[in-house]
Amino acid sequence: MSSLPQASNRDLRDEIRDYWSDRAATFDDSPGHRITDGAERAAWEALFRRHLGPGEGRALLDLASGTGEISRLCQGLGFSVTGLDWSEPMLARARVKLPGVSFLQADAERTMLPAASMDVIVTRHLVWTLVDPPAAFAEWRRVLKPGGQLLLVDGDFVTPGWITRLVRRLRPETSLTPDRRRHADILSRVYFSQGARADHIARLLADAGFRDIRIDTRLGAIHRAQAASFGLKRSLLRRTEHRYAICARAPLTD
Ligand SMILES: C[S@@+](CC[C@H](N)C(=O)[O-])C[C@H]1O[C@@H](n2cnc3c(N)ncnc32)[C@H](O)[C@@H]1O
Numbered sequence: 001m002s003s004l005p006q007a008s009n010r011d012l013r014d015e016i017r018d019y020w021s022d023r024a025a026t027f028d029d030s031p032g033h034r035i036t037d038g039a040e041r042a043a044w045e046a047l048f049r050r051h052l053g054p055g056e057g058r059a060l061l062d063l064a065s066g067t068g069e070i071s072r073l074c075q076g077l078g079f080s081v082t083g084l085d086w087s088e089p090m091l092a093r094a095r096v097k098l099p100g101v102s103f104l105q106a107d108a109e110r111t112m113l114p115a116a117s118m119d120v121i122v123t124r125h126l127v128w129t130l131v132d133p134p135a136a137f138a139e140w141r142r143v144l145k146p147g148g149q150l151l152l153v154d155g156d157f158v159t160p161g162w163i164t165r166l167v168r169r170l171r172p173e174t175s176l177t178p179d180r181r182r183h184a185d186i187l188s189r190v191y192f193s194q195g196a197r198a199d200h201i202a203r204l205l206a207d208a209g210f211r212d213i214r215i216d217t218r219l220g221a222i223h224r225a226q227a228a229s230f231g232l233k234r235s236l237l238r239r240t241e242h243r244y245a246i247c248a249r250a251p252l253t254d
Contacts, residue, residue, distance in 0.1 A: 012189055013107070016129055017086050019186060020066070024089035027067050031229035032238075035069050039225035044073055046221065048122070051151050051214075051247040055079035058119035061143065063108045064126035068094030071101055074122060082118075084111060109136040116145045124153040128196040129186065137208035144250035150210065155243035158187065158195035198244040210248035217244045 020027075028034040035041050055078025062071040065083030067090055075081045075098065083103040085091050091103045106112055108123070109132055121140050130136050140150060176184060187193060192200075198215045205213050220239075227235040 012131055016186055021087040021089045024093055032226060043221040043225045047245060048077055052120055052149055060120040061118045063123040065094055066090045068097045070122060070124050071098055109139060111143055113143050115142050118143050119145055120149045122151045127152055127154045128157055128192050129190050133191050133204055137205055141208050141250050146250060146252045148250045150248045153245045154196055155241055156195035156197055198246055201246055205248050209251055211251050213248040215244055215246050219243055
């Protein structure tokens with residue numbers, strides 16, 4: 001068996017991890033990352049409650065936990081939270097923010113966690129950069145208890161919405177900042193290089209054995225609450241992007 005594809009995948013994973021590690025120090029400064037108290041927190045809570053119900057101490061894994069914003073939200077909803085990320089600088093920030101939560105360093109595609117150990121898995125803004133989503137989804141199903149719930153929040157960050165297309169036509173971008181060039185370069189090589197569409201992810205989840213798969217695009221309350229920090233232009237651009245939540249259940253029996 002040739003070792004070449006594995007070697008190139010490993011390189012891409014390293015690049016993705018280093019990219020996020022380099023962004024850790026300023027990650028919470030960007031609107032849309034930090035969940036602000038008040039209307040934005042309430043809107044995120046409503047989305048999570050709608051799909052997961054009350055926490056009631058259930059074991060929840062926050063995959064790609066970053067600086068711990070989603071972990072914090074889920075702890076507030078009454079879940080018993082474990083965070084997991086592969087970037088040490090991200091984990092360091094999350095540990096300071098949430099000293100009572102256990103944060104593990106691991107690859108979300110190979111968590112090393114025991115089978116059937118979690119009631120709930122959540123993840124925000126991870127799936128679009130997964131190198132091998134089918135393997136990741138099989139792993140998440142393995143870690144979930146029978147009937148356990150998955151909630152992922154993501155978006156297609158490749159296909160421009162109609163306002164973005166219009167803005168680019170009126171004012172074409174001449175050059176990218178080094179950071180955006182790095183981002184675009186990584187994005188061009190991941191599995192969802194053409195954009196992570198909700199229906200595509202739903203098909204892959206079904207192939208991995210997930211059931212009761214539902215796509216929810218009702219994120220308007222979150223986007224409206226974020227508008228104050230984004231400003232009008234970025235807020236409008238965001239609202240025409242394909243952003244969504246997907247929830248699913250692990251089967252009760254194999
Ligand atoms: C856009 S940030 C999102 C952080 C957090 N989920 C949030 O919504 O605030 C992406 C995070 O995913 C992590 N990540 C990306 N791929 C990963 C993988 N395969 N395994 C573990 N963490 C990963 C990065 O280190 C980074 O912290």
